[in-house]
Amino acid sequence: MLAGIRAHAAHVERYLSRTFSPNTHLSGEALGLFYAGTLFPELRAAGRWQRLGARILLEESERQILPDGVYFEQSTCYQRYTLETYLHFMILARRSGLELPAAVGERVRRMLDFLLAVRRPDGSIPPIGDADGGWLLPLDDRSPEDLRGVFSTAAALFGRSDYAWAAGGAAPETLWMLGPPGLEAFEALSPAPPERAPSRLFPDGGYAVMRSGWSPHDHHLIFDVGPLGCPLSGAHGHADLLGIQCSAFGKRFLIDAGTHGYTAEPEWRDFFRGTAAHSTVMVDGAGQAEPAGPFAWKSRPAARLRRWLTSDRFDYADAEHDAYSRLSDPVRHRRRVLFVKPRYWVVVDDLEGKAEHRVELRFQFAPMVVTVDPTLWARAYAPGRHDLRIRPFAPVPLQAEVREGEQAPIQGWVSPDYGRRRTAPVLIYLAATRLPLRIITLLLPGDRPFAPPPAVSPLLREGDGLAGILFEDSGETVRFDTGGFVVELA
Secondary structure, X not given: OHHHXXXXXXXXXXXOXXXXXXXXXXXXXXXXXXXXXXXXXXXXXXXXXXXXXXXXXXXXXXXXXXXXXXXXXXXXXXXXXXXXXXHHHHXXXXXXXXXXXXXHHHHHHHHHHHHHHHOOOOOOOOOOOOOOOOOOXXXXXXXXXXXXXXXXXXXXXXOOHHHHHHHOXXXXXXXXXXXXXXXXHHHOOOXXXXXXXXXXXXXXXXXXXXXXXXXXXXXXXXXXXXXOOOOOOXXXXXXXXXXXXXXXXXXXXXXXXXXXXXXXXXXXXHHHOOHHHOOXXXXXXXXXXXXXXXXXXXXXXXXXXXXXXXXXXXEEEEEEEEEEOOOOOOEEEEEEEEEEOOOEEEEEEEEEOOOEEEEEEEEEEOOOEEEEXXXXXXXXXXXXXXXXXXEEEXXXXXXXEEEOOEEOOEEOEEOOOOOOOEEXXXXXXXXXXXXXXXXXXXXXXXXXXXOOOOOEEEEEEOOOEXXXXXXXXXXOEEEEOOOOEEEEOO
């Protein structure tokens, strides 16, 4: 066995992933060297392996972990994998008497804080970007979205009550990783939700998180306002610029469709990481970026955040991208999301151009029943008595349709885990019109699934443009101008 470890470590040292996949491949290799050098000091190269592994992990923590705690490949799966790597590194270093710079622990905590913010009210971590379902060292049988073991071990290691709250109790992984003292450290904590405000912007990674609170029954929305993948290749990023994911009353409604696979079925690979699998806008049937093989894009456009504000009453994010500037008539997409807490969201999509285009406003749902009526009101039914209603308003006619399980073209599918796929409805509102075009969409969580939809009408501005919406029964109005919004109660 010792000879095998020596051979493996020597091979890893010789073929480090410094040029191809210098991401979790490189950090995982470095952790392997650190383990070999630390646990087997009798091997001649042990000291060199330990120093090299530690040096790489320190360097990569600064390069791969953005200042706001988002992993640079824009993938929650690989963020979790990176977290596992650094938790192992910190625990083993502590046990071997090696003091690490404080910055390492701070970066790890920032990664955990991001996952705490995007964590759904039901406790799961939403898939963002690629996910292969792998774990560094699976010590319990968990789904890829279940990070309770990670939060439990982090709670004991850092003494954080909010991580203990997210863990929901001491996990077996903590006993394996930290032994009985780890369980004692966990039990000494008083689990409590985070003290900071529930809504938060992550400006470096490019995510605006809007939530009504920390309870399992709250509303939650993630708005993607960042780049397509990391600066190196964008390999694990999806073409989901300005996409949203949404939970209401703790139930998942709008989700990322997942990954499914990498190389076995290229057409499915392109679909799941393409724009059509995400809740955003498509123009002329084209994705925001064109694939160039399973792990590359011909171009890597990015969204730009224009404004963010949060208060007790509202969350508001304003962002744009120019991914469709490659069209013969360039198109710019600006999306604004307003959360009127804790009742509803309003999404404003502005498409700027000069010619006629086909515009698709898409909403990818989790597996559930979704219907749409002739007045364009759509209703998604979650288990129990909760629903999410959607109603768009536009100055031109919109066609509404729900597609599910289609293969020509592929649409209406989600992948709950790597290698698996199942049907799920996608709601599409279509218009073929000359730009510019504004669509204002109401996302309304409800707990009266058999009640008729509320009376809501558009507010017009000069020149037949849309200015906002009016709730006719209450008289409440929501208006948008170039710089922001105004919500007025009757």
